[in-house]
Amino acid sequence: MTKNLDRTEKGLIISLPVLIALGFILPEWIVNYIQVSLGTGLVALGVMLQMRAGLVSFGQGLYFCIGGYAAGMAGKFLGVSDIFVLVALGLFASVTVAFFAGFLLRRYREIFFAMLSLALSMILFGLLSKLEVLGSTDGFNLPSATYLGWAPEGDTAKYALYVATCIPTIICTILLNRYLRGPMGYVGEAIRENELRVEYLGTSAHRAVHIKYIIAAAVSGIGGVLWALALGHVDPEMTNWTTSGQFVFVSILSGTGNIVAPLFGTFILEIVRVYAVEASPNTWQMILGTLMLLTIIFLPKGLWSLIQKKKAAISTQKMAGSES
Amino acid sequence: MLTAIAIAVDGLGFAAWLFLSSVGLTLIYGVMRILNIAHGGFYALGAYSSAWAIGLYLQTGSTVAFTYLLIPLSAIAVGIIAGLLIERGVLRFMYGRDEVLMVLVTYAIFLILEDVTKIIWGTESLVAYQPAYYLGNIDIAGIPYTVYKFALIGLAIACAAVLWWGLNRTRTGKLLLVVIEDREISSALGINVTLFFTVTFIIGATLGALGGAVTAPQISVVPGIGAEIIVMAFAVIVIGGMGSIGGAIIGALFVGFARAISVHLYPAAELFSIYLVMAAVLAVKPYGLFALSERRKI
Numbered sequence: 001m002t003k004n005l006d007r008t009e010k011g012l013i014i015s016l017p018v019l020i021a022l023g024f025i026l027p028e029w030i031v032n033y034i035q036v037s038l039g040t041g042l043v044a045l046g047v048m049l050q051m052r053a054g055l056v057s058f059g060q061g062l063y064f065c066i067g068g069y070a071a072g073m074a075g076k077f078l079g080v081s082d083i084f085v086l087v088a089l090g091l092f093a094s095v096t097v098a099f100f101a102g103f104l105l106r107r108y109r110e111i112f113f114a115m116l117s118l119a120l121s122m123i124l125f126g127l128l129s130k131l132e133v134l135g136s137t138d139g140f141n142l143p144s145a146t147y148l149g150w151a152p153e154g155d156t157a158k159y160a161l162y163v164a165t166c167i168p169t170i171i172c173t174i175l176l177n178r179y180l181r182g183p184m185g186y187v188g189e190a191i192r193e194n195e196l197r198v199e200y201l202g203t204s205a206h207r208a209v210h211i212k213y214i215i216a217a218a219v220s221g222i223g224g225v226l227w228a229l230a231l232g233h234v235d236p237e238m239t240n241w242t243t244s245g246q247f248v249f250v251s252i253l254s255g256t257g258n259i260v261a262p263l264f265g266t267f268i269l270e271i272v273r274v275y276a277v278e279a280s281p282n283t284w285q286m287i288l289g290t291l292m293l294l295t296i297i298f299l300p301k302g303l304w305s306l307i308q309k310k311k312a313a314i315s316t317q318k319m320a321g322s323e324s
Numbered sequence: 325m326l327t328a329i330a331i332a333v334d335g336l337g338f339a340a341w342l343f344l345s346s347v348g349l350t351l352i353y354g355v356m357r358i359l360n361i362a363h364g365g366f367y368a369l370g371a372y373s374s375a376w377a378i379g380l381y382l383q384t385g386s387t388v389a390f391t392y393l394l395i396p397l398s399a400i401a402v403g404i405i406a407g408l409l410i411e412r413g414v415l416r417f418m419y420g421r422d423e424v425l426m427v428l429v430t431y432a433i434f435l436i437l438e439d440v441t442k443i444i445w446g447t448e449s450l451v452a453y454q455p456a457y458y459l460g461n462i463d464i465a466g467i468p469y470t471v472y473k474f475a476l477i478g479l480a481i482a483c484a485a486v487l488w489w490g491l492n493r494t495r496t497g498k499l500l501l502v503v504i505e506d507r508e509i510s511s512a513l514g515i516n517v518t519l520f521f522t523v524t525f526i527i528g529a530t531l532g533a534l535g536g537a538v539t540a541p542q543i544s545v546v547p548g549i550g551a552e553i554i555v556m557a558f559a560v561i562v563i564g565g566m567g568s569i570g571g572a573i574i575g576a577l578f579v580g581f582a583r584a585i586s587v588h589l590y591p592a593a594e595l596f597s598i599y600l601v602m603a604a605v606l607a608v609k610p611y612g613l614f615a616l617s618e619r620r621k622i
Contacts, residue, residue, distance in 0.1 A: 056424050104607050111359050111423050112610045115558055119603040122555055126595030242551050245431060252428060282442040289435030293414065296429055 039227030067224025094221025139235025255302015339580030348531030354567030365437025370533025403530025565612025
């Protein structure tokens with residue numbers, strides 16, 4: 001079993017206890033940011049997954065929102081607060097929607113994919129902003145999570161939720177890494193390069209895109225549930241296109257090189273945001289935009305490519321050293 | 325009957341506004357193949373600059389009549405300054421790249437422009453309602469409408485006519501059609517494609533800013549209006565087929581009437597209806613209702 005693990009997966013498995021331990025050591029506000037950015041990081045992962053196939057989803061907020069609202073509505077109307085049930089519900093809701101929407105979206109590429117995904121997410125935005133039962137534009141609050149009947153309080157509740165966020169995130173990330181290393185994952189890259197050839201080789205590009213789309217929706221839905229529980233609140237902004245734009249931003253910035261890149265990217269962005277907004281609230285988006293432009297122009301494979309280059313440089317140095 | 329008249333007038337009003345706000349987007353896409361998200365930024369800049377200029381001018385206590393000159397002037401100023409800076413400063417290095425990449429580039433520019441408006445005009449709302457009321461009201465079937473609204477419908481028709489005439493009846497316009505048809509051949513024939521691109525982008529930016537500038541007197545100008553308009557404008561140009569002026573007219577009528585109908589019959593569905601129409605059209609005919617589908621490239 002361990003033989004099949006690549007370095008990223010080993011790293012992820014090690015990182016889980018480290019993350020949980022950090023929850024004890026680090027000050028509370030940092031832990032909060034880690035928790036929130038794990039939730040949104042999962043959505044960025046979903047965007048990155050599609051980007052590998054050359055598809056830019058400007059509407060990933062749709063599944064982020066569906067996940068969050070599914071959990072929220074279960075809490076509000078059914079009184080469910082068990083985290084396992086909530087995550088399962090969020091996952092189920094987003095996968096169901098993605099399954100049907102996928103039949104439509106899998107036929108589109110490039111800007112049409114971007115625009116149709118955007119349109120779908122804005123439909124939900126328009127719907128939720130007017131639904132008074134669900135609090136219109138204000139949204140509504142979620143109950144605090146329980147764990148198979150155990151209902152912790154105070155600091156324990158915070159910590160339990162943090163742990164409960166770390167575990168599914170790491171599991172999802174490992175599974176996604178598996179997927180990307182498998183044949184179905186590589187088909188994505190082949191589709192980006194030349195879709196027609198993929199079809200000639202005997203694989204259905206439509207089906208591959210559909211599966212990719214559903215997987216991306218699934219992780220985004222889970223991310224939505226975890227994020228909503230962390231904040232204790234959901235509102236329609238989750239599915240506004242500007243939110244989806246931020247997920248796209250993270251994927252561009254961190255690059256599609258490695259599965260953990262979007263998670264790191266989200267966290268760093270979250271921390272930078274805190275200081276940038278405090279220092280000068282009106283230039284935050286300008287910083288984002290400039291960073292994004294610079295990344296697209298100078299680092300088309302994202303910040304992660306810097307790490308990869310360094311690694312490559314070190315290994316060639318070693319090679320040269322051993323030869324001499 | 326009253327509702328029907330109200331829907332007709334409001335639908336036309338919305339359609340005129342939508343056309344003015346989105347024709348620049350379709351022009352830039354048609355010529356340059358850039359789906360320009362920064363269009364929302366031009367719209368916001370236009371709205372702010374015209375509201376600000378009107379406010380400054382009216383403080384001097386002069387007559388309101390000249391504000392109608394300030395609106396297009398501020399739009400042109402925004403279009404030339406912002407359009408030139410963005411096209412020469414950023415976009416020209418990107419020509420020939422993927423269309424999707426250009427979406428991301430213009431998204432980055434949009435984010436920058438959002439903050440540029442905040443830095444210049446702050447986050448407070450600007451109000452410049454005077455031009456909208458100076459022309460007075462007229463009653464149609466007992467419902468009062470501002471004359472300004474009808475002036476906008478006239479302006480939209482005039483814009484469409486000028487664009488059509490410019491593209492189809494002038495030498496420059498015909499050369500532009502050649503550039504749209506094939507960039508490389510036209511530059512081999514000695515047409516200055518770069519200049520065409522720059523000028524088109526400036527015109528597109530000016531039209532975007534004009535959309536914002538004429539809207540400013542009817543609303544209170546607040547941060548975030550650019551993000552709202554860009555999705556509407558997408559819906560408009562997608563419905564008729566991206567890159568065609570005629571398509572933008574049809575799209576604007578579609579969305580305008582969809583919105584007017586839902587506003588009068590079922591207000592809760594207002595936003596929802598627009599995006600639904602957009603998604604439905606994309607689902608059935610992704611290249612627009614009236615566009616020929618593109619050949620699939622190997």
